Each structure stands twice: as C-alpha cells, then as structure tokens.
Amino acid sequence: MLALTALIVLAPPLYVVAYVALNWGSVWREAFHHEIVGAGYWEMILRSLWLSLRLALATVAVDLLIGVPLSYLIARRRVPGRWVLEDLTTLTLVVPTSAYGFAILMAWSNPSGLASLLGLDRGLVPQGALVPIVNVPALLLLTHVALTLPYLVRPLVAVIESMGEAYELVSRSLGAPSLTTFRRVTLPLALPSLVSSSVLAMTRSLGETGATIIVAGVSVTASVAIVRLVYEFKLGLASLLASMLVASTLLLVLPVELLSKKLGLGREVRPSRREYALVRLEKRLSGVRPLAVVVKALLVSTLLLIVLAPLAAIFKAIPEYWSCDPYTGRPEGGILYQVFGPAGYLPRLLRATLNSFLVASIATLSSIYISVLLFTIARRGRLGTALRALIRIPLIVPTSAMGLSSLLLFGEGGLGLAGPSIWLTMIVHTSFSVPIVFETLMATYESLEVDSLEEVARTLGATPYDALETVTLPVLKRGITAGAVLAFLHSLGETGATMIVMGRDVTLPVLVVNMAEALAVPAALFTSACLLAYALVTLIILRRLQG
Missing domain, CATH: 1.10.3720.10 (MetI-like)
Structure with a gap:
C-alpha cells in the first residue's frame, strides 16, 4: 500500500527534480549555451519565475x-x-x-x-x-x-x-x-x-x-511558461523551470510549517511611548x-x-451573445452559431464534458480507496505524522510542474506506463486528489471521539476490521463525502497539469482555454457559464453536507 502511495502520490510531484539531475548536461546546454539564443532561455526562465514570485507576494499582501x-x-x-x-x-x-x-x-x-x-x-x-x-x-x-x-x-x-x-x-x-x-x-x-x-x-x-x-x-x-515550453517540445527547459518552481515552493512551505507552531503569545510587551x-x-x-x-x-x-x-x-x-454579436450584429458571433450551429463546438463540448466527468469520477473513487487505506495506517501507526506530512506535498506543488513530472515519469522516457492520454490524466488527478480526501478524513476523525466507539465494539467481540467497517467509517461518512466532493470539483476544474498530460482527450477547463485563445468568445462564454452554474449547485450540496 505504501509503495502504491509513493508511486501515485509522492513520485509525480518530485520526479522532475531527479530528471533534471540525470539529464543535467543537455539541460545546461539548452539553457545557457543554445546555438541560436545563447543564454536567452535562461533569462526567460528567470523573468517568468521572478514575475510569479512578485505576483504571489502581492497576492498574499x-x-x-x-x-x-x-x-x-x-x-x-x-x-x-x-x-x-x-x-x-x-x-x-x-x-x-x-x-x-x-x-x-x-x-x-x-x-x-x-x-x-x-x-x-x-x-x-x-x-x-x-x-x-x-x-x-x-x-x-x-x-x-x-x-x-x-x-x-x-x-x-x-x-x-x-x-x-x-x-x-x-x-x-x-x-x-x-x-x-x-x-x-x-x-x-x-x-x-x-x-x-x-x-x-x-x-x-x-x-x-x-x-x-x-x-x-x-x-x-x-x-x-512550463506549459508553453512543453508544447514547444523543450522538455529540458520546462523541467528546469519546474524544478526551480518546486524548490521555491518547498523552501517557502517547509520552514514555515516547522516554525509556525512556535509563534504566538511568547513575546512580552513592555510599556513604551x-x-x-x-x-x-x-x-x-x-x-x-x-x-x-x-x-x-x-x-x-x-x-x-x-x-x-x-x-x-x-x-x-x-x-x-445568444443570437448574435452585440456589437456587430453578426450571427457568427453568437452562441447559437458557434455552439449549436455551423461552427460545430457542440460535439467538442460534449466530448470534453464526458472526459472531464470520467476523469473526475475515476480519480475521486481511487482517492477514496487509497485515503481510507492510508487512514488505517496513519491514525495510530508510528508513521502517521510523517505520512501525513508527505501526503500534503501534491497540494503545495504547482500543478503544471506535477503534470510535466508525471509525463516524464510515466511516459515513454520513464516507466512507459502511459503516454499523454486520458489514462495519464486520471493518474495525475488521483495524485492531487488523495491529499484532499485524506486531509478531510483525518480532520473529521480528529474532531470526533471515534476511538471510544471502537473500544465499545471491540468489547462486544468485534474484530478490528469489523469495528472499522461497521463503526468508524459510518461515523466518518460525512467527512469522506465532503472530501470526495471537493476532490471531484478540484479534478473537474484542473487545467495546468491536464494541458500537459491530456493528449487528444481534452477536458472542459482546457476547452475553455482553447476557445479563448481561438477568440471564440461566445462558445467560451457558454461553456464557462455551464461550469460556473454546476459549481454553484455543488456549493449548495456542500453547504448541506456540512449541516
């Protein structure tokens, strides 16, 4: 079980760093000594990373x-x-x-x-x-x-x-x-x-x-930039940038996680003007x-x-925008023409909808299964604290970096299990869905006194497995359901990693990006409205689940 978790959950976010180390010679030449642009790609990498850091700091402020x-x-x-x-x-x-x-x-x-x-x-x-x-x-x-x-x-x-x-x-x-x-x-x-x-x-x-x-x-x-470099088949440069982005993220998170518990009311305030x-x-x-x-x-x-x-x-x-473009009056600029008419976006929309719901469903069900098994190990085992910290890694690693890492790990140059396709998309979505379900399950477990109920069941002759199946999991059902809904929605809306690993199996969020880049505004408008309406309905369901 731990080996499966390491392969599906932990390996995808971090493999890209190993890839850069193993292929450092070619990455170095492409980044710093390109035959045409010299160190131009390295300068582009630094610009994009610096913009991301400035944007993230301003966002937090x-x-x-x-x-x-x-x-x-x-x-x-x-x-x-x-x-x-x-x-x-x-x-x-x-x-x-x-x-x-x-x-x-x-x-x-x-x-x-x-x-x-x-x-x-x-x-x-x-x-x-x-x-x-x-x-x-x-x-x-x-x-x-x-x-x-x-x-x-x-x-x-x-x-x-x-x-x-x-x-x-x-x-x-x-x-x-x-x-x-x-x-x-x-x-x-x-x-x-x-x-x-x-x-x-x-x-x-x-x-x-x-x-x-x-x-x-x-x-x-x-x-x-990672997505664009992958689309240009510059995997070495994309891997270098992804590694730097992963390293920056981990350097931000790990020290804070270690120090945050020491912060608080420890400082004495002395009277001053x-x-x-x-x-x-x-x-x-x-x-x-x-x-x-x-x-x-x-x-x-x-x-x-x-x-x-x-x-x-x-x-x-x-x-x-329903019947025509509101500014020019041309029917070609309306939703009816682009989605339901000659422009032919409806078949692509239906296919993308099927792909999105299939990926989200399989990823969520797989995540529930893996999370429940991990829960039985983490709640009382000695490895619980370390396992819980490791499971959080996919939550903090940028998804585009995870998508590239998964492509390199599971693709032809790696384990050869899956190329860019709906199958690789399912693996990647499972990787970042497991922490969502697992964290929600653990939080629910910690907020309820489940152990005492299990002890009562054990005194009545129930085996550990029977106590887990008939007492613990039913008590935690609401937490599992809430985590599953969040994981399903996260999978349904994920874009960065999906663009890298999907191949021809386009999902709804990626289709919106493609429509926007093709300037098919009415089609993108209609698809976005459908996705947002679905999210609003799901939010109401979440509210009811939480009581």
Missing part, C-alpha cells in the same frame, strides 16, 4: 489586508448574512479556474462587463495595466486574490471560532479597546494558522495556471461607530466585486 478583518467578522458574527459571506469565500475553491478566469476577463476588461454599468465603452482594467511598485498586471493580481482568498479565510475563521471569546472578554473587562484586544490577544493566538494559511495561499498563486493563461495577456508566469500612543489611537478609533460600519461595508463590497461580479458578468452576457 492583498489577501491579508482583506482576509484578516473579514475572517474576524465572520467568526464573531459581527456582520449580517454571515453564511452568505462564508459561501462567497468558498466559491472560488469549487469553480473551475479557467472558467473563472474568463469570467474575470469579461467582468473587468470587456465593455459589456462592469464598464457597461458606468456607461464606458472600454473595460475598467485593461490586460496590460500594471500595479505600481510590484509591477505585476492588475488583472492577474485581481484573479489570484480571488482564487487564493479562501485558503487564508477558511482556516482563520475556524481557528478564531475554536478560540472562543474568553480571552477577549477578559481583555475588554480590563479596559482594553476592541482594536487593542484584536492586536494583542486575538491575532497572536491565531498567528500560527495565519502564517501557514498565507504560505498556502502563496503556493496556490505560484501554481495557478488555468485562469492565468486567459487573463495574462503577454505576461508569462512560471506555471504558464509608542505602545501607549498606539493604544490611545486604537481607543479613539474603537469609539467611532460609523468607522466600523464603513469598514464592514468596504470589506463586503470588495468581496462582492472580487468574487461575485465576474459570475454576474458571465450570466449577464449570455442573453446578449
């Missing part, structure tokens, strides 16, 4: 600015419609990224999006617009913030809720204003989770591919009731603009 106060408001129920805000922050976890990227492009850069509400004849945010200081495309930053915000908000909300309000009540009873209580009590207690969540959001930004390809324009991030001045300022601000209302309104409005506006723009554009 914006996530913290929005996510920390928003998490506190949700956890402490300080804002009406709390469950709506929770669902909005969860939404981008379940939507296919390529469809969401197209929705953002329509909302912010198309005249029919948000600009139409203001009477403008051009988009609000052009694709080439840059954010000052960090010098990253504004549309890319907006996209990455929307896609990474749940990775910070959801864990932080859970931690703040689990703390209770006892420490905060003691602080306030001693005369501390609410802002001082948050800064000196709540934030230090939540700091380990905040740091871990920030790093997870940063790694998610580094690996984002599907939405990035659509909204990036001429900008090329590292994950997109700066501290007294800060407390006085916080006391004044805490006493201004209208300021709190304004801050809440700004946070909610920002969340609606980032998350909900792109979806609204997509569904608003569907009737406008």
Whole structure:
C-alpha cells in the first residue's frame, strides 16, 4: 500500500527534480549555451519565475489586508448574512479556474462587463495595466486574490471560532479597546494558522495556471511558461523551470510549517511611548461607530466585486451573445452559431464534458480507496505524522510542474506506463486528489471521539476490521463525502497539469482555454457559464453536507 502511495502520490510531484539531475548536461546546454539564443532561455526562465514570485507576494499582501478583518467578522458574527459571506469565500475553491478566469476577463476588461454599468465603452482594467511598485498586471493580481482568498479565510475563521471569546472578554473587562484586544490577544493566538494559511495561499498563486493563461495577456508566469515550453517540445527547459518552481515552493512551505507552531503569545510587551500612543489611537478609533460600519461595508463590497461580479458578468452576457454579436450584429458571433450551429463546438463540448466527468469520477473513487487505506495506517501507526506530512506535498506543488513530472515519469522516457492520454490524466488527478480526501478524513476523525466507539465494539467481540467497517467509517461518512466532493470539483476544474498530460482527450477547463485563445468568445462564454452554474449547485450540496 505504501509503495502504491509513493508511486501515485509522492513520485509525480518530485520526479522532475531527479530528471533534471540525470539529464543535467543537455539541460545546461539548452539553457545557457543554445546555438541560436545563447543564454536567452535562461533569462526567460528567470523573468517568468521572478514575475510569479512578485505576483504571489502581492497576492498574499492583498489577501491579508482583506482576509484578516473579514475572517474576524465572520467568526464573531459581527456582520449580517454571515453564511452568505462564508459561501462567497468558498466559491472560488469549487469553480473551475479557467472558467473563472474568463469570467474575470469579461467582468473587468470587456465593455459589456462592469464598464457597461458606468456607461464606458472600454473595460475598467485593461490586460496590460500594471500595479505600481510590484509591477505585476492588475488583472492577474485581481484573479489570484480571488482564487487564493479562501485558503487564508477558511482556516482563520475556524481557528478564531475554536478560540472562543474568553480571552477577549477578559481583555475588554480590563479596559482594553476592541482594536487593542484584536492586536494583542486575538491575532497572536491565531498567528500560527495565519502564517501557514498565507504560505498556502502563496503556493496556490505560484501554481495557478488555468485562469492565468486567459487573463495574462503577454505576461508569462512560471506555471504558464512550463506549459508553453512543453508544447514547444523543450522538455529540458520546462523541467528546469519546474524544478526551480518546486524548490521555491518547498523552501517557502517547509520552514514555515516547522516554525509556525512556535509563534504566538511568547513575546512580552513592555510599556513604551509608542505602545501607549498606539493604544490611545486604537481607543479613539474603537469609539467611532460609523468607522466600523464603513469598514464592514468596504470589506463586503470588495468581496462582492472580487468574487461575485465576474459570475454576474458571465450570466449577464449570455442573453446578449445568444443570437448574435452585440456589437456587430453578426450571427457568427453568437452562441447559437458557434455552439449549436455551423461552427460545430457542440460535439467538442460534449466530448470534453464526458472526459472531464470520467476523469473526475475515476480519480475521486481511487482517492477514496487509497485515503481510507492510508487512514488505517496513519491514525495510530508510528508513521502517521510523517505520512501525513508527505501526503500534503501534491497540494503545495504547482500543478503544471506535477503534470510535466508525471509525463516524464510515466511516459515513454520513464516507466512507459502511459503516454499523454486520458489514462495519464486520471493518474495525475488521483495524485492531487488523495491529499484532499485524506486531509478531510483525518480532520473529521480528529474532531470526533471515534476511538471510544471502537473500544465499545471491540468489547462486544468485534474484530478490528469489523469495528472499522461497521463503526468508524459510518461515523466518518460525512467527512469522506465532503472530501470526495471537493476532490471531484478540484479534478473537474484542473487545467495546468491536464494541458500537459491530456493528449487528444481534452477536458472542459482546457476547452475553455482553447476557445479563448481561438477568440471564440461566445462558445467560451457558454461553456464557462455551464461550469460556473454546476459549481454553484455543488456549493449548495456542500453547504448541506456540512449541516
């Protein structure tokens, strides 16, 4: 079982590093001594990697600015419609990224999006617009913030809720204003989770591919560059960039995971003029009731603009593009012509739908089977902690790097098990689906007192297997189901790795990218709307599963 896990789950994310080491001579020549461009490819690799790092850092900064106060408001129920805000922050976890990227492009850069509400004849945010200081495309930053915000908000909300309000009540009873209580009590207690969540959001930004390809324009991030290099058959260069991206991600995550538990309330605060001045300022601000209302309104409005506006723009554009192009009146620019008419996108759409659901179903079922077997080993065995840490690796490795690594490992140059096809896509999707199901299963197990129930079953004569089958797994059924739904949605929306390993078996998210690159806007619009509608329905199912 452990050997199967190592082959399917652990080997794909890391094999690319071994490939570069084994083929260093040819990689070196292609990167630094190319017969035509010299070291031009190396410079391109550094540019794309540097852009990805700047973008990820800027994304985390914006996530913290929005996510920390928003998490506190949700956890402490300080804002009406709390469950709506929770669902909005969860939404981008379940939507296919390529469809969401197209929705953002329509909302912010198309005249029919948000600009139409203001009477403008051009988009609000052009694709080439840059954010000052960090010098990253504004549309890319907006996209990455929307896609990474749940990775910070959801864990932080859970931690703040689990703390209770006892420490905060003691602080306030001693005369501390609410802002001082948050800064000196709540934030230090939540700091380990905040740091871990920030790093997870940063790694998610580094690996984002599907939405990035659509909204990036001429900008090329590292994950997109890997896909393009593979399409140009430059596997050595793609492997070098993927190895650097994997190394950067692991160097970010591993130290933080080791140090995050040591952070918190250990530092003593000594009275100083700066501290007294800060407390006085916080006391004044805490006493201004209208300021709190304004801050809440700004946070909610920002969340609606980032998350909900792109979806609204997509569904608003569907009737406008249904029969013809709204700007030229040509029927060739309508959904009816491109999807159901002579353009012939409908057969490709149906085939891609079948491929997507087949891959997601097989990957999810395989992940459930592997995760349950791993659960029996990890929950009590000595290897539990180490195994759980290793299983998380596919979650933090960029998917385009994982796709390339899987192609090299399982393809003709490696084990020869599968070339680019739907079969290799299933293997890759299983690799990153296992950690999702396994982590959800372990979290559910830790939150329930299952061991005592097993002991009762054992005293009544049940064998360990019978206790597991008739007691433990039924109790954990809701957690397994929730993990399976998340894994299914993740597989259904995955783009980066799929573009590398799919061969001719195109999936729905990749089809959206192909449509957008072919300027088939109505067809991409219709496909994105279908994917987003499906994600919304699934979000409702998730809400019911969670009670």
